[in-house]
Amino acid sequence: GAPGRIARRRAAAGRPTASDQRRREVGCMVTNIDAEMARLTKLKGAATSALAERERAEEESEAACMACLSEPRAIILPCGCKCYCAACHSRILAGPPQRNPDDMIDEEEEKPEPTPKCPLCRKPF
Known part of the structure; x- marks a missing residue:
């Protein structure tokens, strides 16, 4: 009866319900x-x-200059690309330093220097 139902409710009150668990x-x-x-x-x-x-x-x-990688690019090449600082551009236009003919090996012949090319679009300048 009633006392049993009350006891069950009291016992259930101490246990977590499914909704409490959820x-x-x-x-x-x-x-x-x-x-x-x-x-x-x-x-x-x-x-x-x-x-x-x-x-x-x-x-x-x-x-940065594509040659020295330290100075800002300043020179616009004829192709329109901006690749070099002024100092590197001047060095590239001047070509490599002249070699002393006495230092050359006999089989080595003087080859013309290639025309410099833009490193971005490869057009000669």
Whole structure:
């Protein structure tokens, strides 16, 4: 009867119900999702920083003289490409230093120097 039903209710009150268990599971899932979102946000920030750094390095590299890699590109070649700083452009136009004929090996013959070519489009200048 009634006393047995009351005893069963009191005993059941101490045990977690299926809905209590489900609430705990959902709470754990929410906690895990929050932690994962924080981790992903941190990774996104790191990736964004790395991308910005790589783009900055590429811009610097693209702005540097293609011969010395240190001075900014300043000379526009006849083809329209901007590849060299003024000093390197002058050196390239001057050609290699003249060699002393006494230092040449007998089989070695004087070959004409090739016409310099743009390193980007390969057109002679």
